[in-house]
Amino acid sequence: MIKIEAIFRPERVNAVTDSLVAAGVTGFHYQNITGQGQQQGVEVITGRGSQTATRSAVSKTLLVTIVSNDKKDKVVDAIISSTRTGGIGDGKIFISEVSDIIRVRTGETGEEAI
C-alpha cells in the first residue's frame, strides 16, 4: 500500500478527482494550501499605500490518496495527465509506503480496508 500526495494548481482539482475516479481510486481528500516552490512567491500590496511584499503564498491544492501498489503507475499517470501544463508551478507528487490501514466501521485491515 502506498500513499500518494500530489501538489498541483488549484484550478485542476476537478480534472484530477475525475481522473482518479476513472482510474479506480476509491477515496481521497484534498485541501487548499499555500507555499512556495520554483514558482517563487506572489507580490501583494501590504497596506494603504504602495508598500508591497513578496509572500510565499502561491495557492496550490494538496491531494492525498492511499492505493494498492499495483495501481501506482495508473494513479500517477492520471494525476500527471490532468495537471501538467508544462509551465513552472505544475506541482509535485510524493509517494511513500503505508504500513497499515484500519477501516473503523468493520475493523478490516490492510488492503481490504482501502
Place this chain on the structure above:
Amino acid sequence: MDSGHTAWMLTASALVFFMTPGLAFFYGGLVRVKSLVNTIMLSFMTICVVTIVWTLWGYSLAYGPNVTGSPLIEGFIGNLSVLGLEGIRWEPLDSEGSFGGGGVDVLFQMMFAIITPALITGAFVERFKFSTYLIFTIIWITVVYAPVAHWVWGGGWIGADGAGALDFAGGIVIHITAGAAAVAAALLVGKRTNPGLQPNNVPYVILGAAILWFGWFGFNGGSALLADGYAVNAMLVTQISAATAATTWGLIGLFTTGKISGVGVATGAIAGLAAVTPAAGSVNPLGALAIGLGAGAICYFAVELIHRTNLDDALDVFAVHGIGGLWGCIAAGIFAVESIAGDGIKGLIQTGSFEQVWIQAYTAITVLIYTFVITYVILFVLDKIPGLGLRVSESSENQGLDLVEHGEQAEVNDGAN
C-alpha cells in the same frame, strides 16, 4: 421651496447610491473567492468613474435641453449647455414645483448612471481586464446611457414628450441597457476557462440582494420626483413585486429540484425589482403581484435557457435584468390603471387595446438593439487597441484577478500575516 420634497429626494439619492455597493456584494458572493476583490472593485470603481463623467459631461448630454438644428438629431441627445454642471440651479425646486434641471436632479440621476454599468460587470467577471473596463465605462456612459436616458427622461423621443412609453424608474434606461450590453460583452470576452461550480459566499449574495432591495425604495419611490402619492404607490408595489417574484422563484426551485435555494430566492427578488421598475408609477398592488409572479417565472426559465447556450453571461445579467426589464416594460402596458398612472393612461386590462403594450414593446426593443450594437462596437474596438484588450491571460485567470489586478486577496487565512 418645499423642504419635505427636497428631504425625500436627497434621501432617495443616498438610497440609490447604496444599491451599487449592495450589487458589489451580490455579485461578489457569486464568483470564486480568488476574484472576489476584483468583482467588488468593478462596482466600486464604477461609482468613482461615473461620478466624474456625470459631473463633466454626462448630465448635460442626458438631461440638457434637446440639441436642435436638424430634425434627425432632435430628441436624440441633450446639448452641452451644462458641461461641468456650470449654471445648475441650486434652489431645489423651480417655479413650477419641479426638481428638473436642478442640483437635486443631478444628484439623483447620477446614482442611476452609476449602477447601470456596474450591473453589466456581472456578465464578464473573473476574466475582464480592469483598466479596459474603466475606459469602457467612460465611453459607454457617454454614447449609450446618456442618449437613452435622454430619450426616455430628458425630453427625447421615447418618454412622455415623445412616444409616450411608460418607464417610471428605468426598466428601459437601466435594466434593458444593462442586459443588452451584458450579452455583447459576454459574446466578445468569451467563456470563463474554468467556471466555478458553486458561489463562494451565499450570505454575501443574500445580503447584497437585501441591500439592493432596500435601495430600490429610493430608486422607485424617488422616481416620483416628489414625496407624493406616486412615491407611496411606487414603494408599495416595489415591495409586493420583489416579494412575489422571490417566492415564485423559490417555489419553482422547490418543484424542480426539491430545494429552495438562497441564491435563487435572492435572484428572484432582483428579477421582481427589475420588472416592477418601469411599472411602479402606473400599476396598483394587484398589478404588482402579477408582475412579480411573471418576473419570477419568466426570469427563472430565461436563466435555465441561457445556461443551455454557449453564452457565458456569468451572473445572468441578461436573464434577470434584460428579460426582467423587458417583461416589466410590457407589463406596464398591460397592467397600467388610470387611477394610479393619471393623464388618461390605461393599459390592456382597462381598455382591451394593445396600443400601450405596443408602445412599450417597440421602444424597449429599439433600445435593446441600439445598446447591443453600440456596446459591441465599443468593446470590439477596445479589444483591438494594443495594450488594452478585453481579457486577461489564461494564467492570470487561473491565478485569480485579485492578485493579478489588485495585489490583494479577499481572505488570507494561511497564518502568514
